[in-house]
Amino acid sequence: MRKFLLMILLFLTSTLLAKYTEEVKLPSITFKMAKDENFKVMQRNCQWCHSYGYILNQGKQSREFWNKSVVKMRKAYKAPISTRDEKIITDYLFKHYGNGELK
Amino acid sequence: MQRRDFFKLSLVASTLVLTSSASTLLTREPLDSQQISKIAFPEKKPLITYSDRPPILETPIEVFTKAITPNDEFFVRWHMPSIPTHKNIDLYTINVLGEVHNPLLISLKELKNDYEQVEITAVMQCGGNSRSAFVPTTSGIQWGNGAMGCAKWRGARLKDILKKAKLTKDARWIGLNGDDKASFNKTENFMRELELHEIDDNVIIAYEMNGEELPFLNGYPVRLIIPGSYSDSWVKMLNHITVMKEYKALYYMDTAYRIPDNECECETADNLYKKTKPITSMNIKSVIAHPTSNTKIKVNSHIIVKGIAFDSGHGIKEVLVSVDGGTSWQTTELGKELSLFAFREFNFAFRPKGKGDITLMVKAINNIGEEQPFAKDIAWNHGGYKYNGIDSVTISVI
Numbered sequence: 001m002r003k004f005l006l007m008i009l010l011f012l013t014s015t016l017l018a019k020y021t022e023e024v025k026l027p028s029i030t031f032k033m034a035k036d037e038n039f040k041v042m043q044r045n046c047q048w049c050h051s052y053g054y055i056l057n058q059g060k061q062s063r064e065f066w067n068k069s070v071v072k073m074r075k076a077y078k079a080p081i082s083t084r085d086e087k088i089i090t091d092y093l094f095k096h097y098g099n100g101e102l103k
Numbered sequence: 104m105q106r107r108d109f110f111k112l113s114l115v116a117s118t119l120v121l122t123s124s125a126s127t128l129l130t131r132e133p134l135d136s137q138q139i140s141k142i143a144f145p146e147k148k149p150l151i152t153y154s155d156r157p158p159i160l161e162t163p164i165e166v167f168t169k170a171i172t173p174n175d176e177f178f179v180r181w182h183m184p185s186i187p188t189h190k191n192i193d194l195y196t197i198n199v200l201g202e203v204h205n206p207l208l209i210s211l212k213e214l215k216n217d218y219e220q221v222e223i224t225a226v227m228q229c230g231g232n233s234r235s236a237f238v239p240t241t242s243g244i245q246w247g248n249g250a251m252g253c254a255k256w257r258g259a260r261l262k263d264i265l266k267k268a269k270l271t272k273d274a275r276w277i278g279l280n281g282d283d284k285a286s287f288n289k290t291e292n293f294m295r296e297l298e299l300h301e302i303d304d305n306v307i308i309a310y311e312m313n314g315e316e317l318p319f320l321n322g323y324p325v326r327l328i329i330p331g332s333y334s335d336s337w338v339k340m341l342n343h344i345t346v347m348k349e350y351k352a353l354y355y356m357d358t359a360y361r362i363p364d365n366e367c368e369c370e371t372a373d374n375l376y377k378k379t380k381p382i383t384s385m386n387i388k389s390v391i392a393h394p395t396s397n398t399k400i401k402v403n404s405h406i407i408v409k410g411i412a413f414d415s416g417h418g419i420k421e422v423l424v425s426v427d428g429g430t431s432w433q434t435t436e437l438g439k440e441l442s443l444f445a446f447r448e449f450n451f452a453f454r455p456k457g458k459g460d461i462t463l464m465v466k467a468i469n470n471i472g473e474e475q476p477f478a479k480d481i482a483w484n485h486g487g488y489k490y491n492g493i494d495s496v497t498i499s500v501i
Contacts, residue, residue, distance in 0.1 A: 020192070020319065023188045026158055049286045053154035077290050078286075078290045
């Protein structure tokens with residue numbers, strides 16, 4: 001009897017364990033970003049690692065704030081952002097998500 | 104909720120105007136993204152959604168009327184964009200290696216059967232919870248008050264696992280690594296380190312949360328639980344425990360999750376304090392979950408103020424409420440103490456006698472006499488960590 005109960009218990013445990021039999025698909029959310037001639041540069045550099053939600057969540061910020069953020073992505077997180085793209089992305093972010101202040 | 108946040112921001116902003124140079128200040132509107140999303144993530148109700156990749160979800164304030172946060176409303180914060188699904192869970196192992204005589208590959212079955220099972224109810228809170236209160240804006244997710252939750256965790260003690268692995272005499276640090284992955288090989292994965300003396304009997308590798316398996320987004324199948332500490336080291340989808348002789352320099356240890364190493368733990372944007380320390384132990388905090396700021400009530404009607412309070416494990420002694428903007432304080436009724444590390448519910452019934460706006464404030468005091476400062480007295484730090492100002496909600500009596 002005890003063996004039987006143990007087997008039921010084991011069966012229950014194993015069914016509980018087999019929870020994710022398929023790939024867990026996370027929803028894709030559209031964070032709408034401003035479109036201009038620099039949009040694509042921002043897109044191809046930033047999107048590798050994170051959604052635009054990260055950018056929008058920071059609110060309107062200074063040029064220095066955005067530049068530091070871009071540089072941090074290269075230095076701390078090793079994103080391959082060229083110096084040329086760094087400037088373009090900073091311009092883009094400050095133009096659309098800037099507060100008008102340089103510092 | 105937006106008005107509430109705005110109120111908080113303006114309070115902090117107005118204090119800073121008095122104390123630091125005006126050029127560094129920005130008065131800011133509350134963030135639109137703090138609205139609850141229409142889209143639900145797997146095993147979650149619709150939550151405040153900051154990012155889908157990596158997933159970053161915040162618990163709405165109304166959930167904190169209860170001491171236990173339901174799994175489907177529990178906040179989510181990953182760092183890396185790629186989170187694998189463990190489809191064949193029987194193959195999942197926790198690898199214990201490094202300075203050990205007996206390296207281990209622990210399956211989930213072994214974790215559940217070969218070690219003593221322990222349960223602890225504890226608060227998990229991001230170090231950056233409530234970050235949106237800091238002005239000027241710091242980098243990092245601009246959380247409201249919902250980057251926290253409290254659950255009953257079940258698992259095996261990390262200590263017991265290390266004991267079975269038989270540490271060498273030189274072992275001093277352990278590195279913890281989850282299974283989420285960065286987009287670039289060169290990007291450091293999310294790895295954290297603990298010094299051996301930080302690992303007490305409460306530190307567990309949990310496979311159960313509120314009586315169920317961990318949701319995928321909360322680190323299925325296992326995560327580390329360190330009651331009393333901010334959740335930066337509560338590594339999700341934990342699969343590597345590396346025992347080391349020495350501390351290893353890591354981005355997520357040396358740069359992120361650090362605060363100024365001075366008495367006020369504060370600095371200004373123009374003059375950052377050079378020496379920093381990890382955020383570690385949580386400070387005392389409470390939030391008002393009900394009513395919310397946009398509430399209108401009729402004069403002479405009954406209202407019950409509800410919320411939760413917690414600290415790092417000394418335990419909550421009392422929670423005080425003010426209905427006159429912080430001039431006088433009254434005691435509230437406390438709920439059951441689920442554990443020293445858990446949320447403690449409070450409630451306070453009152454009946455407003457006159458029309459107009461009323462500012463409700465709540466302040467927690469713990470068993471060693473620590474209490475929360477006023478929001479205006481919270482000093483800034485560059486990462487926007489450890490905010491614990493007295494929470495305020497303004498309601499209209501009509």
